[in-house]
Amino acid sequence: MIRAGYRLVTDLPEPMRPWRDRPVAWGNVSPTTGTYRVDADGVYLYHPGGGAEGYDHPVGQAQYGLGCLASYRTETDQARRALFLARARAQADRLIGRRLEARGAWWFPYAFDFAHAVHSGVDYSAPWYSGMAQGEVLSLFVQLAQIDGMSTADRDRYLAAADAAFASLQALDDGFPWAVNVDEAGHLWIQEYPGAAPGTGDHTYNGMIFAMFGVWDYHAATGSSAAAALYDACATTIAAHLPRLRNVRWHSFYCGTHRVPAPTYHQHHVNLLRQIHWQTGSPDFADAADRLVDDYPSPAVSGTVAFEAGDHTLYRFDTAASGAWVSGKDDAELGRQTVKFSRDTSAPASMRRRIQGRGIYCRISGGPYAGWWVGESWSAAYLRGVHLPTVYRPGRRVTFPGGGVPVAAFRIADDGTEISAKTVSYDAPSNAPADQRAIVNGRAMYRIAAGGLTGYWVAASAVTADSQPAVG
Template sequence: MSSGLAVPASAAPVRDSSPELPFTFNRAGYPIAGDLPEHLRPWRDRPTRWENISPDSATSYLDAEGVVQYRTGFGQPGYDHPVAQIQFGLGCVTSYRTETDASRKALFLLRAEAQARRLIDRRVEVRDAWYFPYPFDYTHSTHSGVDYRAPWYSGMAQGEAISLFIQLAQLAGVGEEQRARYRQAADAAFASLLRGDDGHPWVVHKDAAGYLWIQEYPGDRPGTGDFTYNGMIFAMFGLWDYYTATGSETARALYDGSATTMARYFPLLRNTRWHSYYCQTHRIPAPTYHQHHINLFRQLHHQTGSPDFAHHTDTLTDDFPAPQLSKGSTVAFGAGTHTLCRFDTKADGGWHSGAQDALLETQKVTFERATQAPASMRRRIQDRGIYYLIDAGAYKGWWVGEIWPQSYLMGQYLTTGYHHQRTITFPGGNKDVDVYRFADDGTDASVRTVSFAHPSNAPADRRAIVNGRPMFRITAGALTGYWVPATSVTAASAPALLPPS
């Protein structure tokens, strides 16, 4: 098995030797793109909606101080839940930035500061760092080994707390005294990510292959844990916030090491043509987390500028695309015979574990001329390809496979914009490649056939499913504005390789 390191373009593998770090770890040289536009920065995509400013559900509510409390059901006792409090607070910070009504703006800030105050008030100071305890026992229902007695600690909470404190310190509505307090809290929380697993508590270590991990669920022994992917990436957002606010080279080194880990272990997160895995330890497919993984890897692409994470985003999108279609979505059928299927699914066409998309029946239909049908879902059927669910007409409730040009979804779907453009390469050898312009209704406006004697590069700013095929949009040169099928070109990225066996 190859032991090569996933290296971003124009970067060579280096070993960190900074004396400020607790240990050395593998680093591929991933940079931090600190000049992101506001809407692409961490947590801006997760605002707290105004109607949720005072949560009251079976699992959460606000206490008398306006702090989110976790509970197992109505009438059950409430507990501090650091990640729930932090994410609620960060959502309030995001909404504060965009809110124009003064009274609402003030309440968003009040709520965010209440969460931060609780974290600070109930911190545990140990190992010259601040840790934020979970004050309740917890046993994961499916992940053996995640079995905690209070108090316990999570690297996800530690990293996210950095984001909350840094972002509060950046708000104009925060007074200077509180601003200084939040900076102190951010520094103290950041210190927890510099403490290895040679003491307690710990949330950071390197594995046997030399890769850095921030453990959402640290194990009971040094170097063990759940190796949870989403929790580590959320913690990385705190490193991004801390570096862009302070210029800390240590934070940049930790971010680089963390990004290197995510790139290297991507093959173990991926579950080819299905839901990705939640963690490395248990490798259990996680339907509810797959779309989160897509979004998180997209943000890593934004934050680093590396095509590696854009490639990961595209791969996960193709493995199990977001299934719901907007109203008015249309499937085009070419003239000829088509196979329609019924699968054992939820009532709305969604997957459920008990049925596993079992094939119930098929039928063949023949159309003398091209026709269309409305569809409500485009998703991967378990152990099969991508199918469309027809939701009206004579074939309502039947599925048809995505087979271009016989049957395909008209228009552009699942667009991934590359903030940092990607390089795509046309093949050499004078091989013909068709490129397309599309009308607003998704129909082909023009088609060109191009060929090159030698491989030829072009920049692309986005990828989408266009008329049933993954395509890249070209942004420069004679083909500006044209789309090219992803299967006809290659897109730059360093392949993520497995660690040595």
């Protein structure tokens, strides 16, 4: 299998570690209706269509348990903390109790039949198995073993379970169940949906990356060289397939096999690539996340649109009532008008998003032009403020051009107010570390983290970000 030499960074700050960004809300600690509910033992069960019968769902149970641990770490009420921990342990104990032991590993079965509504060939009769589940269950076992106050016996039990779950990710597609294969190009895959034929699968991106988080957790806890090698191989695969993941200027693809755009997964891909960047320290994945942000930025952004004096074209589009893109709506233009402002002005905006086949537009939400969209174009019309930040850890090195080319730098408040500005130029190309990239007053910009420009933003179009982490 191919490994590019990605190394694991294990000294991450707590908020950057796997699953800390997906806490379970207190109101969902005991769901009793809907698709997912807890039973009398606190086990999270899947109820298809909201029906009465519940089924074991390893990914659902692992994610619910990990979310409960995320909440346990930050909850201050002791009774709530105890319940969050009890819920997490209930999922782990259920998974241990229902495991299948095969080929020297533990496997966690799905207890219901499943056919993917969109992807042909993803069709299973119970019991079936998923590499995504194997990796996420591994995370749950490891993170439980790391909880302060856990008895030695329970810690050892969860670590032994983690060893057995990790063994499943070491077993290639030479038996059943299987979840890991190496493709013809030498790339290793953890298959969320392993195919019936050995070595075949859907090549689903989010499922593989979530499973990688379990490998990261296992290596961080045990120092396992086998886990480090496996993670390196997985990261190498993701990096090599980034061009197939990306769908330029639109939603990224859900998997490498069917390559169907995935509106509901695009922002997951952005977030997951950022986390691989933190876990490896490699700018490859930070840059990939930035490209996806530019292709289809999260529309959950609102604020104030600034208009320069002059003529502006406003549009109406065939979108959902919320303005978000949904299947069946093609963003067709329904109307346009030209308006003229005699001075600089502004209007409230409820959304900023890409319109299919076009650029980035902001939806005006108040005043005489409510419901109309304006194309974002710095500095004619743009959403004020600092939006959609990508945090770099480590920082990325950006290079200013030489030859005396001037580059403007700005210190900007969160609401977009310009605090100060300066222009710099250098005879030879000059490097500086950047700790963030964000959309700042309608432009992609890097925030400089050291030197005379510390805290200043520079337009991404004015500098280049190289392929190595920043030094210092």
